Amino acid sequence: MTPELLRLLRTPEGMKALAAAAEVAGGEPLAAASALRAGGFGAELAAAALTQASLRERAAMKFGQVAAGMFFTRAGLEQATRAVVADRRAARLAAAGVRTLADLGCGLGADALAAARHGIAVHAVDADPTTAAMAAANAEAAGLADRITVECADATTVPVERYDAVFADPARRQAGRGRVFDPKAYSPPWDFIAALPRRVPRTVLKLAPGIDHGLLPPGAEGEWVSVGGDLVEAAFWCGPLAEVPRRAVLLGPNSVLTGAGNKSAGVGPVGAWIYDPDPAVVRSHLVAEFAESVGGRLADPQIAYVYTDDPVDTPFARRLGVTEVLPFSLKRLRALLRERGVGVLEIRKRGSALVPDQLRKDLRLSGPNTAGLVLTRVEGAPVALLTTSAM
Known part of the structure; x- marks a missing residue:
């Protein structure tokens, strides 16, 4: 294109x-x-x-019905913010009093469109001519061209101090190399991105979910967002936009968990129920806060599975009933599953090097029944937990 x-x-x-x-x-x-x-x-x-x-x-999966009138590139669509995430961010910016926004690395315009719908005037910038042209076309198609100006330019040349706030979404892919995991390889470069909060205190940085917590600017809020259990992004909210040290946001159940991100959960025995926290909870380092919310504990201080003796409903994790706890042994596990007639096995794992697909082959499953298997560690030792279906 x-x-x-x-x-x-x-x-x-x-x-x-x-x-x-x-x-x-x-x-x-x-x-x-x-x-x-x-x-x-x-x-x-x-x-x-x-x-x-x-x-x-x-x-349509990301944007809903409005996608029918938008323009896309394959790479742009893959990197575009989901509409529900962009809308939530825009609402938060508007509630903070932001009226003008510099959108650096605007891509196809998902965040610019959301901000404009919340009454924010947006100056959107992208270095790629085709992408910038598509962002402008999408603003026009949405009837928001009066609130969005699009410029094809290097983000580092934008006089960001003219705006109430800055939103930066650095490119995390390189042609022919796929995803970029090292922030130093971002475009614009990380040094420029990291300096933005000093130039414009109300800055939001959209980053990869696996971003190092150590890169958080002083006093900033780290937010991890999942949609329907799919972890989609991290965002650093800087300056006066920061409200808490860490936040896990689950869109779908529309639930929020906050905390310091440096607490340690209590440790105890495996219980009758095991909870597999949403990846936003794990990535935001809020497992201890989650465990506290359900009255739970860890069986191993390094593994993010939480256990309780009684079932507790929560939007922040999948809950499974534990029916059997045994030290991991392929032979013993195979015999037990054969005895129970298990032909379909849902496998989860944390702290285990085993490959689920290969393990299924090695177990030689056969029978009409379904079961769950959790591969993990307890006090450093590998264990297998047979479980009921996730809830």
């Missing part, structure tokens, strides 16, 4: 091609392409329209 091809897609002829592509999307690719060419569309326009139709179908 190029800016020129995007402009063609937005002409009356391009809109007709997009409508025709939407009707045949999901079918056999060659047949779909032939149908559009038979409709009088050139090969390049037909291919671009079919690509957009396919991406719009996929984007």
Whole structure:
């Protein structure tokens, strides 16, 4: 995709091609392409329209119905903030009094659109010409072009001090290399990103969920967000935007857990119930706070499984009933599962080097029943827990 091809897609002829592509999307690719060419569309326009139709179908998972009028690239869609996450962030910024926002690394405009819907005037910047053009097109398609200006520029050149707040989403992928895990390899570079809160106190940094807590600016809040159990991002809320040291946000159940992130949970024996905390809870280092919320304990201080003697309902973890506790032994476990007629086994693990798919083969499962298996450690020793289904 190029800016020129995007402009063609937005002409009356391009809109007709997009409508025709939407009707045949999901079918056999060659047949779909032939149908559009038979409709009088050139090969390049037909291919671009079919690509957009396919991406719009996929984007519905992140953006809902509005995806049908947006423009995407594959890489941009993968990195775009989910609409529910962007909306929550925008609402929090608006509640903090933010009226103007510099969006550095705006991508396809998901966060800019959300901020504009909450009444914030956004200056969105992206270094890639096609991406910037798509962000502008998406703002126009959403009827928000009066609140969003889009500039194709290097984020490091933006005079961010002119704005109430800064939102920065550095690129964490490199062409041909996939995901970038070292913040020093981000674009813009980490030194620039880390310095933003000193220039504009109300700064929010969107980062990878595995970001090192040690990179939190002094006094900043670290927030980890999951959607339906899928950990999607971390965000550092800086300066006056920080409210607590650590926050785990679960969208879906719409639940929030906060704490210092440096507490230690009590340690005790395996109980009748085991809880597998949401990854946002684990990544935010709030396992001790979660354990306290259910009156639970750890069986191993290094493993983030929590145990209780009585069942407690919670949105922050999956709960399983423990039916058997045994030191790990492949032979003994195989015999026990055969005795119980287990043919389907759901395997969870923490603190175990075993590979679940290989273990299933080694167990030679056979039978009509279903069970759960948790591979973990207790006091440093490997154990296997047979469990009921997750709740």
